[in-house]
Amino acid sequence: MPKRPLIVIKGAGDLATGVAYRLYQSRLDVIMTEINRPLVVRRKVAFAEAVHDGMAVVEGITAKLAVTVDHACELLEDRIIPVLVDPEADVVKVLRPQVVVDARVAKRNLGTAIDEAPLVIGLGPGFTAGQDVHAVIETCRGHRLGRVIYSGSAIPDTGSPGSVGGFTVERLLRAPADGVVMTTRSIGEIVEKGEIVAVVENNPVRAQITGKIRGMIKEGIRVPKGTKIGDIDPRKDAEHDTISDKALAVGGGVLEAVFSFILADNNAWCN
Incomplete structure:
Protein backbone atom coordinates (compact mmCIF):
# COMPACT_ATOMS: atom_id res chain seq x y z
CA MET A 1 0.00 0.00 0.00
CA ILE A 155 -8.85 38.82 -4.42
CA PRO A 156 -6.55 41.58 -3.05
CA ASP A 157 -6.80 42.43 0.62
CA THR A 158 -9.43 45.12 1.14
CA GLY A 159 -8.19 46.05 4.60
CA SER A 160 -11.68 45.45 5.97
CA PRO A 161 -13.15 42.19 7.35
CA GLY A 162 -16.17 40.63 5.70
CA SER A 163 -19.62 41.78 6.72
CA VAL A 164 -21.43 39.76 9.39
CA GLY A 165 -24.87 40.94 10.37
CA GLY A 166 -24.15 44.24 8.63
CA PHE A 167 -20.98 44.93 10.65
CA THR A 168 -17.37 44.88 9.42
CA VAL A 169 -14.58 46.71 11.27
CA GLU A 170 -16.91 47.24 14.24
CA ARG A 171 -16.68 43.53 14.98
CA LEU A 172 -12.96 43.65 15.71
CA LEU A 173 -11.22 44.49 18.97
CA ARG A 174 -7.79 46.05 18.58
CA ALA A 175 -5.08 46.97 21.05
CA PRO A 176 -5.19 50.74 21.70
CA ALA A 177 -1.52 50.75 22.77
CA ASP A 178 1.56 48.57 23.02
CA GLY A 179 1.37 46.30 26.04
CA VAL A 180 0.11 43.18 27.76
CA VAL A 181 -3.51 42.15 27.18
CA MET A 182 -5.67 41.53 30.25
CA THR A 183 -9.18 40.31 29.53
CA THR A 184 -12.33 41.09 31.51
CA ARG A 185 -14.73 38.94 29.48
CA SER A 186 -14.38 35.49 27.95
CA ILE A 187 -15.06 33.75 24.64
CA GLY A 188 -18.70 32.74 24.41
CA GLU A 189 -20.04 35.56 26.58
CA ILE A 190 -22.61 38.11 25.41
CA VAL A 191 -21.45 41.72 25.75
CA GLU A 192 -23.15 45.06 25.23
CA LYS A 193 -21.92 47.91 23.08
CA GLY A 194 -19.61 50.13 25.14
CA GLU A 195 -18.74 47.43 27.66
CA ILE A 196 -15.08 47.00 28.62
CA VAL A 197 -13.92 43.57 27.45
CA ALA A 198 -10.15 43.91 27.86
CA VAL A 199 -7.43 46.25 29.09
CA VAL A 200 -4.04 46.91 27.47
CA GLU A 201 -1.58 48.81 29.67
CA ASN A 202 -4.40 50.52 31.58
CA ASN A 203 -6.19 51.39 28.33
CA PRO A 204 -9.72 49.94 28.19
CA VAL A 205 -10.92 48.11 25.10
CA ARG A 206 -14.67 48.51 24.63
CA ALA A 207 -17.08 46.51 22.50
CA GLN A 208 -18.22 48.57 19.53
CA ILE A 209 -21.29 46.39 19.00
CA THR A 210 -23.55 44.14 21.05
CA GLY A 211 -23.00 40.45 20.44
CA LYS A 212 -21.14 37.29 21.39
CA ILE A 213 -17.39 37.18 21.89
CA ARG A 214 -16.22 34.61 19.34
CA GLY A 215 -12.54 35.27 19.84
CA MET A 216 -10.18 36.74 22.39
CA ILE A 217 -6.40 36.61 22.47
CA LYS A 218 -4.71 34.67 25.26
CA GLU A 219 -4.44 36.79 28.39
CA GLY A 220 -0.91 37.89 29.21
CA ILE A 221 0.27 38.20 25.61
CA ARG A 222 2.20 41.36 24.80
CA VAL A 223 1.08 42.97 21.55
CA PRO A 224 1.88 46.10 19.56
CA LYS A 225 -0.70 48.84 19.11
CA GLY A 226 -3.35 48.00 16.52
CA THR A 227 -3.08 44.21 16.90
CA LYS A 228 -6.36 42.36 16.58
CA ILE A 229 -7.09 40.99 20.06
CA GLY A 230 -10.74 39.98 19.79
CA ASP A 231 -13.80 39.43 17.63
CA ILE A 232 -17.47 40.04 18.44
CA ASP A 233 -20.26 38.46 16.42
CA PRO A 234 -23.53 40.43 16.32
CA ARG A 235 -25.46 37.17 16.11
CA LYS A 236 -25.97 36.26 19.75
CA ASP A 237 -26.62 32.64 18.81
CA ALA A 238 -23.39 32.39 16.82
CA GLU A 239 -21.33 29.26 17.49
CA HIS A 240 -17.95 30.00 19.06
CA ASP A 241 -16.61 26.49 19.63
CA THR A 242 -17.06 24.92 16.19
CA ILE A 243 -15.03 25.50 13.05
CA SER A 244 -16.50 28.32 10.97
Missing part, protein backbone atom coordinates in the same frame (compact mmCIF):
# COMPACT_ATOMS: atom_id res chain seq x y z
CA PRO A 2 1.29 3.52 -0.76
CA LYS A 3 2.15 5.78 2.13
CA ARG A 4 -0.18 8.60 3.03
CA PRO A 5 1.19 11.98 1.90
CA LEU A 6 2.66 14.11 4.67
CA ILE A 7 1.31 17.65 4.78
CA VAL A 8 2.92 20.52 6.67
CA ILE A 9 0.66 23.46 7.46
CA LYS A 10 2.39 26.72 8.31
CA GLY A 11 0.26 28.31 11.00
CA ALA A 12 -2.30 26.82 13.38
CA GLY A 13 -4.92 29.57 13.66
CA ASP A 14 -8.63 29.13 12.96
CA LEU A 15 -8.35 28.98 9.15
CA ALA A 16 -5.35 26.65 9.35
CA THR A 17 -7.32 24.47 11.77
CA GLY A 18 -10.20 24.26 9.30
CA VAL A 19 -7.69 23.04 6.72
CA ALA A 20 -6.20 20.53 9.15
CA TYR A 21 -9.68 19.26 10.03
CA ARG A 22 -10.57 18.58 6.39
CA LEU A 23 -7.26 16.81 5.72
CA TYR A 24 -7.33 14.80 8.95
CA GLN A 25 -10.89 13.63 8.28
CA SER A 26 -9.67 12.47 4.87
CA ARG A 27 -7.07 10.26 6.61
CA LEU A 28 -4.08 12.38 5.61
CA ASP A 29 -1.11 13.06 7.91
CA VAL A 30 -0.77 16.67 9.07
CA ILE A 31 1.95 18.53 10.98
CA MET A 32 1.38 22.17 11.93
CA THR A 33 3.88 24.89 12.83
CA GLU A 34 3.46 28.01 14.96
CA ILE A 35 5.31 30.88 16.60
CA ASN A 36 6.17 30.58 20.29
CA ARG A 37 3.46 33.03 21.43
CA PRO A 38 0.56 32.70 19.00
CA LEU A 39 -1.62 35.78 18.48
CA VAL A 40 -4.65 33.65 17.66
CA VAL A 41 -8.03 35.19 18.56
CA ARG A 42 -10.47 32.34 17.88
CA ARG A 43 -8.69 30.09 20.32
CA LYS A 44 -11.56 27.65 20.87
CA VAL A 45 -11.25 26.51 17.27
CA ALA A 46 -7.48 26.79 16.78
CA PHE A 47 -4.89 24.07 17.28
CA ALA A 48 -2.44 26.88 18.09
CA GLU A 49 -3.76 26.60 21.67
CA ALA A 50 -1.56 23.50 22.00
CA VAL A 51 1.43 25.85 22.16
CA HIS A 52 0.03 27.46 25.32
CA ASP A 53 -1.65 24.45 26.93
CA GLY A 54 0.23 21.45 25.57
CA MET A 55 -2.91 20.10 23.93
CA ALA A 56 -5.95 21.38 22.05
CA VAL A 57 -9.14 19.56 21.06
CA VAL A 58 -11.31 20.95 18.28
CA GLU A 59 -14.46 19.08 17.25
CA GLY A 60 -13.14 15.85 18.70
CA ILE A 61 -9.71 16.04 17.02
CA THR A 62 -6.68 16.28 19.29
CA ALA A 63 -3.53 18.26 18.63
CA LYS A 64 -0.51 18.21 20.93
CA LEU A 65 2.62 20.30 21.24
CA ALA A 66 5.55 18.40 19.73
CA VAL A 67 8.93 19.15 21.31
CA THR A 68 10.98 17.69 18.45
CA VAL A 69 10.47 16.51 14.90
CA ASP A 70 10.82 12.91 16.07
CA HIS A 71 8.13 13.55 18.68
CA ALA A 72 5.90 14.96 15.94
CA CYS A 73 6.29 11.76 13.93
CA GLU A 74 5.41 9.67 17.00
CA LEU A 75 2.22 11.70 17.50
CA LEU A 76 1.25 11.06 13.88
CA GLU A 77 1.37 7.33 14.55
CA ASP A 78 -1.28 7.85 17.24
CA ARG A 79 -3.47 9.95 14.91
CA ILE A 80 -2.73 13.10 16.88
CA ILE A 81 -1.95 16.33 15.04
CA PRO A 82 1.50 17.59 16.09
CA VAL A 83 2.05 21.34 16.54
CA LEU A 84 5.69 22.39 16.41
CA VAL A 85 7.00 25.75 17.61
CA ASP A 86 8.85 26.40 14.37
CA PRO A 87 8.42 30.00 13.13
CA GLU A 88 10.50 29.39 9.99
CA ALA A 89 8.91 26.00 9.29
CA ASP A 90 12.31 24.31 9.21
CA VAL A 91 10.50 20.97 9.51
CA VAL A 92 9.80 21.27 5.78
CA LYS A 93 13.52 20.93 5.02
CA VAL A 94 13.89 18.03 7.48
CA LEU A 95 10.90 15.88 6.51
CA ARG A 96 10.44 16.92 2.87
CA PRO A 97 6.63 16.63 2.90
CA GLN A 98 4.56 16.03 -0.23
CA VAL A 99 2.44 19.10 0.50
CA VAL A 100 3.10 22.47 2.14
CA VAL A 101 0.20 24.79 2.96
CA ASP A 102 0.96 28.37 3.99
CA ALA A 103 -2.06 29.10 6.18
CA ARG A 104 -0.65 32.03 8.12
CA VAL A 105 -2.94 34.44 6.23
CA ALA A 106 -0.46 37.27 6.51
CA LYS A 107 -1.82 38.92 3.33
CA ARG A 108 1.72 38.65 1.95
CA ASN A 109 4.19 35.87 1.28
CA LEU A 110 6.48 35.41 4.28
CA GLY A 111 8.97 33.32 2.34
CA THR A 112 7.12 30.27 1.02
CA ALA A 113 8.56 29.00 -2.29
CA ILE A 114 7.11 26.77 -4.98
CA ASP A 115 10.03 24.32 -4.73
CA GLU A 116 9.43 23.46 -1.05
CA ALA A 117 7.30 20.44 -1.97
CA PRO A 118 5.65 18.72 -4.95
CA LEU A 119 2.54 20.71 -4.05
CA VAL A 120 2.65 24.12 -2.37
CA ILE A 121 -0.60 25.93 -1.53
CA GLY A 122 -1.10 29.48 -0.27
CA LEU A 123 -4.22 30.83 1.44
CA GLY A 124 -5.51 34.21 0.37
CA PRO A 125 -3.75 37.34 -0.92
CA GLY A 126 0.02 37.49 -1.26
CA PHE A 127 0.54 34.41 -3.41
CA THR A 128 0.51 33.86 -7.16
CA ALA A 129 -0.29 30.39 -8.47
CA GLY A 130 2.35 29.28 -10.94
CA GLN A 131 5.01 31.54 -9.44
CA ASP A 132 5.54 31.13 -5.69
CA VAL A 133 2.92 28.39 -5.13
CA HIS A 134 1.11 25.81 -7.23
CA ALA A 135 -2.37 26.81 -6.06
CA VAL A 136 -4.04 29.62 -4.15
CA ILE A 137 -7.22 29.27 -2.11
CA GLU A 138 -9.65 32.21 -2.04
CA THR A 139 -10.27 33.40 1.54
CA CYS A 140 -12.47 36.44 0.86
CA ARG A 141 -16.08 35.92 1.95
CA GLY A 142 -18.51 35.83 -0.91
CA HIS A 143 -19.19 33.85 -4.06
CA ARG A 144 -15.53 32.86 -4.60
CA LEU A 145 -14.76 31.73 -1.04
CA GLY A 146 -12.89 28.42 -1.02
CA ARG A 147 -12.28 28.30 -4.76
CA VAL A 148 -8.95 26.91 -5.96
CA ILE A 149 -6.94 29.23 -8.19
CA TYR A 150 -4.45 27.39 -10.40
CA SER A 151 -3.22 30.50 -12.25
CA GLY A 152 -3.09 33.98 -10.75
CA SER A 153 -3.93 35.37 -7.33
CA ALA A 154 -6.73 35.69 -4.81
CA ASP A 245 -18.12 27.96 7.57
CA LYS A 246 -15.30 30.05 6.14
CA ALA A 247 -12.57 27.82 7.55
CA LEU A 248 -14.33 24.70 6.30
CA ALA A 249 -14.77 26.20 2.82
CA VAL A 250 -11.08 27.10 2.66
CA GLY A 251 -10.19 23.63 3.95
CA GLY A 252 -12.31 22.10 1.21
CA GLY A 253 -10.38 24.08 -1.37
CA VAL A 254 -7.09 22.77 -0.01
CA LEU A 255 -8.45 19.24 -0.11
CA GLU A 256 -9.44 19.70 -3.77
CA ALA A 257 -5.94 20.86 -4.62
CA VAL A 258 -4.37 17.92 -2.79
CA PHE A 259 -6.47 15.39 -4.68
CA SER A 260 -5.97 17.20 -8.00
CA PHE A 261 -2.17 17.34 -7.70
CA ILE A 262 -0.89 14.68 -5.34
CA LEU A 263 -3.23 11.73 -5.74
CA ALA A 264 -2.78 11.95 -9.52
CA ASP A 265 1.00 11.78 -9.10
CA ASN A 266 2.11 8.31 -8.04
CA ASN A 267 5.70 9.43 -7.56
CA ALA A 268 4.70 12.17 -5.12
CA TRP A 269 2.20 9.86 -3.42
CA CYS A 270 4.79 7.16 -2.79
CA ASN A 271 7.48 9.74 -1.91
Whole structure:
Protein backbone atom coordinates (compact mmCIF):
# COMPACT_ATOMS: atom_id res chain seq x y z
CA MET A 1 0.00 0.00 0.00
CA PRO A 2 1.29 3.52 -0.76
CA LYS A 3 2.15 5.78 2.13
CA ARG A 4 -0.18 8.60 3.03
CA PRO A 5 1.19 11.98 1.90
CA LEU A 6 2.66 14.11 4.67
CA ILE A 7 1.31 17.65 4.78
CA VAL A 8 2.92 20.52 6.67
CA ILE A 9 0.66 23.46 7.46
CA LYS A 10 2.39 26.72 8.31
CA GLY A 11 0.26 28.31 11.00
CA ALA A 12 -2.30 26.82 13.38
CA GLY A 13 -4.92 29.57 13.66
CA ASP A 14 -8.63 29.13 12.96
CA LEU A 15 -8.35 28.98 9.15
CA ALA A 16 -5.35 26.65 9.35
CA THR A 17 -7.32 24.47 11.77
CA GLY A 18 -10.20 24.26 9.30
CA VAL A 19 -7.69 23.04 6.72
CA ALA A 20 -6.20 20.53 9.15
CA TYR A 21 -9.68 19.26 10.03
CA ARG A 22 -10.57 18.58 6.39
CA LEU A 23 -7.26 16.81 5.72
CA TYR A 24 -7.33 14.80 8.95
CA GLN A 25 -10.89 13.63 8.28
CA SER A 26 -9.67 12.47 4.87
CA ARG A 27 -7.07 10.26 6.61
CA LEU A 28 -4.08 12.38 5.61
CA ASP A 29 -1.11 13.06 7.91
CA VAL A 30 -0.77 16.67 9.07
CA ILE A 31 1.95 18.53 10.98
CA MET A 32 1.38 22.17 11.93
CA THR A 33 3.88 24.89 12.83
CA GLU A 34 3.46 28.01 14.96
CA ILE A 35 5.31 30.88 16.60
CA ASN A 36 6.17 30.58 20.29
CA ARG A 37 3.46 33.03 21.43
CA PRO A 38 0.56 32.70 19.00
CA LEU A 39 -1.62 35.78 18.48
CA VAL A 40 -4.65 33.65 17.66
CA VAL A 41 -8.03 35.19 18.56
CA ARG A 42 -10.47 32.34 17.88
CA ARG A 43 -8.69 30.09 20.32
CA LYS A 44 -11.56 27.65 20.87
CA VAL A 45 -11.25 26.51 17.27
CA ALA A 46 -7.48 26.79 16.78
CA PHE A 47 -4.89 24.07 17.28
CA ALA A 48 -2.44 26.88 18.09
CA GLU A 49 -3.76 26.60 21.67
CA ALA A 50 -1.56 23.50 22.00
CA VAL A 51 1.43 25.85 22.16
CA HIS A 52 0.03 27.46 25.32
CA ASP A 53 -1.65 24.45 26.93
CA GLY A 54 0.23 21.45 25.57
CA MET A 55 -2.91 20.10 23.93
CA ALA A 56 -5.95 21.38 22.05
CA VAL A 57 -9.14 19.56 21.06
CA VAL A 58 -11.31 20.95 18.28
CA GLU A 59 -14.46 19.08 17.25
CA GLY A 60 -13.14 15.85 18.70
CA ILE A 61 -9.71 16.04 17.02
CA THR A 62 -6.68 16.28 19.29
CA ALA A 63 -3.53 18.26 18.63
CA LYS A 64 -0.51 18.21 20.93
CA LEU A 65 2.62 20.30 21.24
CA ALA A 66 5.55 18.40 19.73
CA VAL A 67 8.93 19.15 21.31
CA THR A 68 10.98 17.69 18.45
CA VAL A 69 10.47 16.51 14.90
CA ASP A 70 10.82 12.91 16.07
CA HIS A 71 8.13 13.55 18.68
CA ALA A 72 5.90 14.96 15.94
CA CYS A 73 6.29 11.76 13.93
CA GLU A 74 5.41 9.67 17.00
CA LEU A 75 2.22 11.70 17.50
CA LEU A 76 1.25 11.06 13.88
CA GLU A 77 1.37 7.33 14.55
CA ASP A 78 -1.28 7.85 17.24
CA ARG A 79 -3.47 9.95 14.91
CA ILE A 80 -2.73 13.10 16.88
CA ILE A 81 -1.95 16.33 15.04
CA PRO A 82 1.50 17.59 16.09
CA VAL A 83 2.05 21.34 16.54
CA LEU A 84 5.69 22.39 16.41
CA VAL A 85 7.00 25.75 17.61
CA ASP A 86 8.85 26.40 14.37
CA PRO A 87 8.42 30.00 13.13
CA GLU A 88 10.50 29.39 9.99
CA ALA A 89 8.91 26.00 9.29
CA ASP A 90 12.31 24.31 9.21
CA VAL A 91 10.50 20.97 9.51
CA VAL A 92 9.80 21.27 5.78
CA LYS A 93 13.52 20.93 5.02
CA VAL A 94 13.89 18.03 7.48
CA LEU A 95 10.90 15.88 6.51
CA ARG A 96 10.44 16.92 2.87
CA PRO A 97 6.63 16.63 2.90
CA GLN A 98 4.56 16.03 -0.23
CA VAL A 99 2.44 19.10 0.50
CA VAL A 100 3.10 22.47 2.14
CA VAL A 101 0.20 24.79 2.96
CA ASP A 102 0.96 28.37 3.99
CA ALA A 103 -2.06 29.10 6.18
CA ARG A 104 -0.65 32.03 8.12
CA VAL A 105 -2.94 34.44 6.23
CA ALA A 106 -0.46 37.27 6.51
CA LYS A 107 -1.82 38.92 3.33
CA ARG A 108 1.72 38.65 1.95
CA ASN A 109 4.19 35.87 1.28
CA LEU A 110 6.48 35.41 4.28
CA GLY A 111 8.97 33.32 2.34
CA THR A 112 7.12 30.27 1.02
CA ALA A 113 8.56 29.00 -2.29
CA ILE A 114 7.11 26.77 -4.98
CA ASP A 115 10.03 24.32 -4.73
CA GLU A 116 9.43 23.46 -1.05
CA ALA A 117 7.30 20.44 -1.97
CA PRO A 118 5.65 18.72 -4.95
CA LEU A 119 2.54 20.71 -4.05
CA VAL A 120 2.65 24.12 -2.37
CA ILE A 121 -0.60 25.93 -1.53
CA GLY A 122 -1.10 29.48 -0.27
CA LEU A 123 -4.22 30.83 1.44
CA GLY A 124 -5.51 34.21 0.37
CA PRO A 125 -3.75 37.34 -0.92
CA GLY A 126 0.02 37.49 -1.26
CA PHE A 127 0.54 34.41 -3.41
CA THR A 128 0.51 33.86 -7.16
CA ALA A 129 -0.29 30.39 -8.47
CA GLY A 130 2.35 29.28 -10.94
CA GLN A 131 5.01 31.54 -9.44
CA ASP A 132 5.54 31.13 -5.69
CA VAL A 133 2.92 28.39 -5.13
CA HIS A 134 1.11 25.81 -7.23
CA ALA A 135 -2.37 26.81 -6.06
CA VAL A 136 -4.04 29.62 -4.15
CA ILE A 137 -7.22 29.27 -2.11
CA GLU A 138 -9.65 32.21 -2.04
CA THR A 139 -10.27 33.40 1.54
CA CYS A 140 -12.47 36.44 0.86
CA ARG A 141 -16.08 35.92 1.95
CA GLY A 142 -18.51 35.83 -0.91
CA HIS A 143 -19.19 33.85 -4.06
CA ARG A 144 -15.53 32.86 -4.60
CA LEU A 145 -14.76 31.73 -1.04
CA GLY A 146 -12.89 28.42 -1.02
CA ARG A 147 -12.28 28.30 -4.76
CA VAL A 148 -8.95 26.91 -5.96
CA ILE A 149 -6.94 29.23 -8.19
CA TYR A 150 -4.45 27.39 -10.40
CA SER A 151 -3.22 30.50 -12.25
CA GLY A 152 -3.09 33.98 -10.75
CA SER A 153 -3.93 35.37 -7.33
CA ALA A 154 -6.73 35.69 -4.81
CA ILE A 155 -8.85 38.82 -4.42
CA PRO A 156 -6.55 41.58 -3.05
CA ASP A 157 -6.80 42.43 0.62
CA THR A 158 -9.43 45.12 1.14
CA GLY A 159 -8.19 46.05 4.60
CA SER A 160 -11.68 45.45 5.97
CA PRO A 161 -13.15 42.19 7.35
CA GLY A 162 -16.17 40.63 5.70
CA SER A 163 -19.62 41.78 6.72
CA VAL A 164 -21.43 39.76 9.39
CA GLY A 165 -24.87 40.94 10.37
CA GLY A 166 -24.15 44.24 8.63
CA PHE A 167 -20.98 44.93 10.65
CA THR A 168 -17.37 44.88 9.42
CA VAL A 169 -14.58 46.71 11.27
CA GLU A 170 -16.91 47.24 14.24
CA ARG A 171 -16.68 43.53 14.98
CA LEU A 172 -12.96 43.65 15.71
CA LEU A 173 -11.22 44.49 18.97
CA ARG A 174 -7.79 46.05 18.58
CA ALA A 175 -5.08 46.97 21.05
CA PRO A 176 -5.19 50.74 21.70
CA ALA A 177 -1.52 50.75 22.77
CA ASP A 178 1.56 48.57 23.02
CA GLY A 179 1.37 46.30 26.04
CA VAL A 180 0.11 43.18 27.76
CA VAL A 181 -3.51 42.15 27.18
CA MET A 182 -5.67 41.53 30.25
CA THR A 183 -9.18 40.31 29.53
CA THR A 184 -12.33 41.09 31.51
CA ARG A 185 -14.73 38.94 29.48
CA SER A 186 -14.38 35.49 27.95
CA ILE A 187 -15.06 33.75 24.64
CA GLY A 188 -18.70 32.74 24.41
CA GLU A 189 -20.04 35.56 26.58
CA ILE A 190 -22.61 38.11 25.41
CA VAL A 191 -21.45 41.72 25.75
CA GLU A 192 -23.15 45.06 25.23
CA LYS A 193 -21.92 47.91 23.08
CA GLY A 194 -19.61 50.13 25.14
CA GLU A 195 -18.74 47.43 27.66
CA ILE A 196 -15.08 47.00 28.62
CA VAL A 197 -13.92 43.57 27.45
CA ALA A 198 -10.15 43.91 27.86
CA VAL A 199 -7.43 46.25 29.09
CA VAL A 200 -4.04 46.91 27.47
CA GLU A 201 -1.58 48.81 29.67
CA ASN A 202 -4.40 50.52 31.58
CA ASN A 203 -6.19 51.39 28.33
CA PRO A 204 -9.72 49.94 28.19
CA VAL A 205 -10.92 48.11 25.10
CA ARG A 206 -14.67 48.51 24.63
CA ALA A 207 -17.08 46.51 22.50
CA GLN A 208 -18.22 48.57 19.53
CA ILE A 209 -21.29 46.39 19.00
CA THR A 210 -23.55 44.14 21.05
CA GLY A 211 -23.00 40.45 20.44
CA LYS A 212 -21.14 37.29 21.39
CA ILE A 213 -17.39 37.18 21.89
CA ARG A 214 -16.22 34.61 19.34
CA GLY A 215 -12.54 35.27 19.84
CA MET A 216 -10.18 36.74 22.39
CA ILE A 217 -6.40 36.61 22.47
CA LYS A 218 -4.71 34.67 25.26
CA GLU A 219 -4.44 36.79 28.39
CA GLY A 220 -0.91 37.89 29.21
CA ILE A 221 0.27 38.20 25.61
CA ARG A 222 2.20 41.36 24.80
CA VAL A 223 1.08 42.97 21.55
CA PRO A 224 1.88 46.10 19.56
CA LYS A 225 -0.70 48.84 19.11
CA GLY A 226 -3.35 48.00 16.52
CA THR A 227 -3.08 44.21 16.90
CA LYS A 228 -6.36 42.36 16.58
CA ILE A 229 -7.09 40.99 20.06
CA GLY A 230 -10.74 39.98 19.79
CA ASP A 231 -13.80 39.43 17.63
CA ILE A 232 -17.47 40.04 18.44
CA ASP A 233 -20.26 38.46 16.42
CA PRO A 234 -23.53 40.43 16.32
CA ARG A 235 -25.46 37.17 16.11
CA LYS A 236 -25.97 36.26 19.75
CA ASP A 237 -26.62 32.64 18.81
CA ALA A 238 -23.39 32.39 16.82
CA GLU A 239 -21.33 29.26 17.49
CA HIS A 240 -17.95 30.00 19.06
CA ASP A 241 -16.61 26.49 19.63
CA THR A 242 -17.06 24.92 16.19
CA ILE A 243 -15.03 25.50 13.05
CA SER A 244 -16.50 28.32 10.97
CA ASP A 245 -18.12 27.96 7.57
CA LYS A 246 -15.30 30.05 6.14
CA ALA A 247 -12.57 27.82 7.55
CA LEU A 248 -14.33 24.70 6.30
CA ALA A 249 -14.77 26.20 2.82
CA VAL A 250 -11.08 27.10 2.66
CA GLY A 251 -10.19 23.63 3.95
CA GLY A 252 -12.31 22.10 1.21
CA GLY A 253 -10.38 24.08 -1.37
CA VAL A 254 -7.09 22.77 -0.01
CA LEU A 255 -8.45 19.24 -0.11
CA GLU A 256 -9.44 19.70 -3.77
CA ALA A 257 -5.94 20.86 -4.62
CA VAL A 258 -4.37 17.92 -2.79
CA PHE A 259 -6.47 15.39 -4.68
CA SER A 260 -5.97 17.20 -8.00
CA PHE A 261 -2.17 17.34 -7.70
CA ILE A 262 -0.89 14.68 -5.34
CA LEU A 263 -3.23 11.73 -5.74
CA ALA A 264 -2.78 11.95 -9.52
CA ASP A 265 1.00 11.78 -9.10
CA ASN A 266 2.11 8.31 -8.04
CA ASN A 267 5.70 9.43 -7.56
CA ALA A 268 4.70 12.17 -5.12
CA TRP A 269 2.20 9.86 -3.42
CA CYS A 270 4.79 7.16 -2.79
CA ASN A 271 7.48 9.74 -1.91
